[in-house]
Amino acid sequence: MGILITGLLLGGTYALIAMGLNLQYGMSRIMNLANGEILVAGGFAAFWFWTAGSLSPLLTIFLLAPLAFAVNWLVYVVVLRPLVKRAKTRGQLEVDAILTTFGLSFVAVGVMLATFGGDYFSYSYMLTPVEFWGETYAVNRILAFVAAVIICGALYLWLNISRAGMSIRAIAVSPDSSRLVGIDVPKLSALAFALGGAVTAVGGALISTFLTLDASTGVIFTLKALVIVIMGGVGDVRGTVVAALLLGVLETFVARLIDPGLTLAAAYLLFILILLFRPQGLFGRRQS
Amino acid sequence: MRKRAFLKRSASAVLALTVSVTQAAETLKIGAVGPKTGGLAGGAVVSYWPNVQLWAHDVNARGGLDVGGTKYMVEIIEYDDQTNPGETIKAVQRLATQDKADFILAPYATGLNIAAAPVFARYGYPMITHTAISDQVEELSSKFPNMYFTLGGASGLAQGVADVLGAMKSAGDIGNRVAMVNVADAFGIELAERAEPALKEAGFEIVYKTSYPLGTQDLSPVVKGAKDANPDAFVAFSYPPDTFGLTKQAVVENLNVKAFYTAVATAFPAYAGANGSAANNVLGAGGVNADDPAFQAYMKRHEEVTGEKPDFWASGMVYASFQILEQAIEATDSIDRKVVAEYIKSNDFDTLMGKISWDENNNNSAYWTVGQWQDGVFKGVASTGREGAVSPRLKEGWE
Numbered sequence: 001m002g003i004l005i006t007g008l009l010l011g012g013t014y015a016l017i018a019m020g021l022n023l024q025y026g027m028s029r030i031m032n033l034a035n036g037e038i039l040v041a042g043g044f045a046a047f048w049f050w051t052a053g054s055l056s057p058l059l060t061i062f063l064l065a066p067l068a069f070a071v072n073w074l075v076y077v078v079v080l081r082p083l084v085k086r087a088k089t090r091g092q093l094e095v096d097a098i099l100t101t102f103g104l105s106f107v108a109v110g111v112m113l114a115t116f117g118g119d120y121f122s123y124s125y126m127l128t129p130v131e132f133w134g135e136t137y138a139v140n141r142i143l144a145f146v147a148a149v150i151i152c153g154a155l156y157l158w159l160n161i162s163r164a165g166m167s168i169r170a171i172a173v174s175p176d177s178s179r180l181v182g183i184d185v186p187k188l189s190a191l192a193f194a195l196g197g198a199v200t201a202v203g204g205a206l207i208s209t210f211l212t213l214d215a216s217t218g219v220i221f222t223l224k225a226l227v228i229v230i231m232g233g234v235g236d237v238r239g240t241v242v243a244a245l246l247l248g249v250l251e252t253f254v255a256r257l258i259d260p261g262l263t264l265a266a267a268y269l270l271f272i273l274i275l276l277f278r279p280q281g282l283f284g285r286r287q288s
Numbered sequence: 289m290r291k292r293a294f295l296k297r298s299a300s301a302v303l304a305l306t307v308s309v310t311q312a313a314e315t316l317k318i319g320a321v322g323p324k325t326g327g328l329a330g331g332a333v334v335s336y337w338p339n340v341q342l343w344a345h346d347v348n349a350r351g352g353l354d355v356g357g358t359k360y361m362v363e364i365i366e367y368d369d370q371t372n373p374g375e376t377i378k379a380v381q382r383l384a385t386q387d388k389a390d391f392i393l394a395p396y397a398t399g400l401n402i403a404a405a406p407v408f409a410r411y412g413y414p415m416i417t418h419t420a421i422s423d424q425v426e427e428l429s430s431k432f433p434n435m436y437f438t439l440g441g442a443s444g445l446a447q448g449v450a451d452v453l454g455a456m457k458s459a460g461d462i463g464n465r466v467a468m469v470n471v472a473d474a475f476g477i478e479l480a481e482r483a484e485p486a487l488k489e490a491g492f493e494i495v496y497k498t499s500y501p502l503g504t505q506d507l508s509p510v511v512k513g514a515k516d517a518n519p520d521a522f523v524a525f526s527y528p529p530d531t532f533g534l535t536k537q538a539v540v541e542n543l544n545v546k547a548f549y550t551a552v553a554t555a556f557p558a559y560a561g562a563n564g565s566a567a568n569n570v571l572g573a574g575g576v577n578a579d580d581p582a583f584q585a586y587m588k589r590h591e592e593v594t595g596e597k598p599d600f601w602a603s604g605m606v607y608a609s610f611q612i613l614e615q616a617i618e619a620t621d622s623i624d625r626k627v628v629a630e631y632i633k634s635n636d637f638d639t640l641m642g643k644i645s646w647d648e649n650n651n652n653s654a655y656w657t658v659g660q661w662q663d664g665v666f667k668g669v670a671s672t673g674r675e676g677a678v679s680p681r682l683k684e685g686w687e
Contacts, residue, residue, distance in 0.1 A: 002512075010506040109325055118324060118333035119596070120553065122532045122562035129540045138508075138540040211505060212532035212562070214330035216371075220503055248506075255509035260500035261472050 002135035003256045004249060009137065011248025012145030013207060015152055017221050018228035018240050020200030023155070026235025027172045027192035030080055031094055033101040035225055036218030037108035038197050042068065042204025043213045044112060047121045057125055057209055058143070061202045072197025076190045079104065084189065105218065112215040122212040140209040147206050151199060156237045168192050172235040173285075227267075231274050233284025242282055246270070316353060316360040316623060318344070319367070319383035321404070322396035326371025330528055334556055335419065335602040336396040338594035340364055343610040345593050353614060356621035365389060373403035380404045384411040390623050391613060398422055398475070405432045414616075414629040418609035419602050421445065423478070429650040434629045436612075438644060439605050440655035440672070442475075445551075445573055446482035446525075448657025448670040452571065452680050453521050453547055454490035461682055462546040467496035467519035469510055469534075471527045479525040479551065487523075495519055502527060511537040521547035528553035531572075532562055539566050539686045546682045547571060555601040555659055555666045567661045569683045574601025575659025575668030577642065577676030586640045600659060600666035608639035642674060 017039065024032045045064050049055040083100060087093035126140040159165035168188050170178045179185050204213075204221075228247060232239030247267055254266040274282065320340045323332040344364045352359040365387050367379035376395050383389040384407065394417040395404050401420040408415040409432040416436045422428065423442045429435055456462045466487055470476035476499065487494060496517035500510055507530060514522055522545045524534050531550040538548060553559060554572020563570075576583055583604060590598045590607075598604065615638075616631045617623060636645040647653045654673035659666045660680050669680040 003509075006506070006508055006512075013505060113324060113329075117596070118329045120330040120334075120528055120532065120556070120558050122536075122558060124536065124539075124562060124564060124566075127536055127539055129542065135512075136541050138536070141506075210533075210536060212529040216325045216327065216329045217529075224505075252506065252509055255500070255506075256513065260469075260498050260504070260510050260513070263504065264501040 001133055003252055005133075005135065005137065006256075007249030007252035008245060009141045009145045009248070010252055011245035012148035013141070014224065014228055014244035014248050015148045015241050016144060016203030016206060017200075018225040018232075018244055019148075019152060019155065019237070020196040020198075020203060021222070021225040022229045022232070022235065022237065022240045023196030023199060024193050025229060027168050028076070028189040028196070029084070029090065029093060029172075029175070030076070030097045030101065030193055032193075032196070033098060033222055034105035034108050034218075035101075035196075035200055036220065036222035037105050037112070038068065038072070038200045038218075039204035039207070039221045040213050040215065040218045041108065041112060042201030043208030043211075044116050044121065044204075044215075045201070046205035046208045047123055047213075048116070050123050050125060057205050061147075061205050064201050064205055065198045068201035069194045069198040073190055073194035075104070075197075076193040080193070081186065081190070084186070105222070109215055109218065116215060118215050120212050120214045121208070123209075125209040127210075138210060144206040144209070147202070151202065152237060152241050155199070159237060164188065164191065169235075227271055230281055231271055233281030235285075236281070236283040239281055239283030314352075314358055314360045315363045316391070316617075317365060317387060317389045318362050319365050319380070319387065319389035319392035321367045321369050321376055321379040321383070321392070322400070323371040324368035326369075328371040328397050328400075331553065331602075332396045334558070334596070334599050336606055337366075338590060338596050338598065339603060339606040339610065340366070340393065342590055342593050343607060343614075346589070347614065354618050355623055360623070369395065369400060371397075371400070373400055376400045376404045377407055380407040384413070391617075391625065391628075393610060393613070394418060394420070402428070405435050408432065409434060412625050412629070414613065414625060414632055416609040416612050416632065418606040421475070423482075425651045426649045433633075433650070435650060436609075436632065436646065437649075437651040438609055438655070439602060439652075440657065441651075442478045443482045444655065444672050445657050446479050447486050448672070449483055449523055449549055449571075450486035450490045450492075452658045452670050453487070453492065453523075456521075456547060456680065456682070457491065463520040464492050465495045465517070465519045466492045466521045466523060467514035467517055467545075468494055468523045468525075469497070469514065470499050470525035471502055471530055472499040473502045473527060475552070476525040476527065483523065483525070492521075500530070502530075504530060504533070507533045507537045508541070510534065511541050511543055515541050515543050519545055521545055521549070523547075523549045525551045526553075527551075528556070532559065535559075535563055535566065535570065539563070542686060544685075546684075547680075548683045549658070553599075554661075556599045557597040560661060560664060560666075566686045568663065569660060569681045571658055571660045571669070571680065571683075572666065573658070574599075575656035575666065575671070575677075576600050576604050577674065578665045578667045579678075580640075580642070580676055582640045582642075601656065604641045608637075608641040608644060611639045612637045612644065642676075 021035045046057040046060045049060045083096045129136040167183045232243030251263040322336045323329040352361040369376040398420045414434045470480035531553045549571040551573040555574045560567045616628045620631045656668045656671045658670040667678045
């Protein structure tokens with residue numbers, strides 16, 4: 001039981017890491033390799049507000065979300081939209097986006113190095129234990145989990161109920177046909193991208209309460225997010241959540257019952273199995 | 289994922305900062321290669337880069353290096369190797385052939401130093417390493433006679449842990465149950481391999497032993513596993529992110545041990561900053577003679593000039609290795625690399641870390657092995673023959 005809860009908490013962390021990329025890749029079709037840098041920047045902001053102004057990360061995220069939204073909107077409109085306009089096929093857009101965002105990730109690392117320095121940053125926030133069913137858990141991880149539940153739940157509802165959400169899903173399925181039914185594809189793509197960035201930055205702020213980050217760690221999170229998004233199925237919120245939880249529980253089971261040294265091996269074994277037997281991901285649609 | 293063309297350009301355009309030099313005096317070009325990005329950047333920006341800046345500042349502030357009456361200002365040429373050994377090699381090569389650097393400061397961290405050693409040797413640069421920890425010193429120094437080692441070896445560091453815990457056990461302060469974990473990386477594996485027999489020799493029983501992959505995001509299974517084994521002491525041969533993570537997890541789990549040891553980055557100021565009073569009496573790799581006025585003066589200058597605090601282990605040694613180069617140049621009145629290298633080999637040096645002398649393998653055999661956070665200062669508690677060790681304290685809870 002304890003293992004399951006620890007695993008679910010870790011899964012919540014993974015969901016925070018991956019959800020933003022899912023929006024960006026699944027909905028606005030930008031394979032954003034600078035996603036991890038947004039996450040680290042979010043963490044930096046939380047760290048800075050906490051150490052400089054004792055502002056709780058739980059409040060920081062409300063400042064951070066609109067800011068990250070604006071920055072990502074700008075990035076999309078200035079840098080990525082020309083690529084979308086130019087691309088003749090989805091494949092071409094993917095290649096262009098990967099190269100461009102790969103470059104952007106270096107810019108982001110450089111900017112963070114220049115503004116914050118390259119030191120590790122770590123702080124103690126809500127580092128208090130709570131005990132239930134005979135096991136202890138850190139409050140900050142539980143907070144992150146709760147936030148993940150709220151964010152993922154809200155996104156799911158929004159995408160399924162609101163008009164804008166459904167339009168975005170329509171774009172994810174077929175951008176060309178969406179235009180025929182009067183959906184403003186460029187605007188909503190930008191919205192999805194910016195929203196993804198905001199979610200990622202908020203995730204970074206929450207994660208920084210228990211993980212130690214530095215300016216160069218972004219790529220680790222990008223990779224993890226990529227694995228989770230692909231496992232879950234591109235463009236499906238449920239898929240990302242399920243894949244993140246699955247990964248969290250699996251890693252914790254292996255760590256507690258077999259050996260912590262095998263967690264990575266187990267995670268990638270799961271990844272390979274899913275790619276072999278369900279290449280479109282758990283909830284993904286077969287590409288036509 | 290590596291940063292290629294883009295960073296290469298920025299390396300020359302942006303990162304190759306040059307220290308302002310007065311035109312009147314001669315200049316000495318000094319190369320510096322180390323991570324500003326990549327996996328080890330977090331350590332290098334604490335221990336390495338500020339010292340490069342500080343040393344250049346110190347030398348130039350007093351009018352430059354005195355080489356036979358001629359004053360040489362130093363000009364630093366910096367390259368980011370992105371924590372990629374291939375890039376380290378390229379950067380050293382470039383410094384030697386294109387920038388025509390007069391001397392090159394040793395790169396940061398064990399792997400990058402070993403990677404660059406053949407290039408240093410080929411062009412005859414003396415290579416005074418400051419952050420290379422290896423047990424292959426004998427082999428390396430016979431292959432590369434200009435390579436020097438200052439920070440110690442894996443065996444010594446591991447033995448230091450066994451010695452400190454052994455002394456606590458002999459005094460009746462702790463029992464004989466040790467939980468030992470390590471990061472599954474060359475450094476962690478090597479230290480765990482050395483520490484296990486050393487701890488057994490000291491009469492300890494290893495009640496929990498495991499490794500975890502680099503970059504593990506949830507270390508609670510590791511700490512829970514250790515806690516279930518009910519140890520008296522917890523030893524982790526860890527890297528920076530997990531050093532922080534394990535400590536936080538120990539706080540959460542209230543891991544009730546009398547001795548708590550984490551390895552790399554325990555001596556970083558950020559460690560005390562992140563953990564507050566919980567850091568008190570935590571043992572860690574390294575250490576310095578924190579009460580030595582020379583070190584204290586260095587600490588003060590470091591903060592004034594770079595705006596950052598040095599760490600309590602490698603920082604001082606990085607600066608000391610630059611001092612060795614500086615003293616050798618001034619003593620020989622020469623900027624001929626061969627002459628300087630010859631002088632380094634056959635002399636002792638007074639540095640801020642104390643006296644550095646070489647054994648037959650160009651190795652400084654007296655180094656700090658274990659330190660401890662005591663009331664906000666990380667003090668050396670065990671060494672292989674350095675002065676100023678304080679006695680270790682017991683870890684009494686995490687408040």
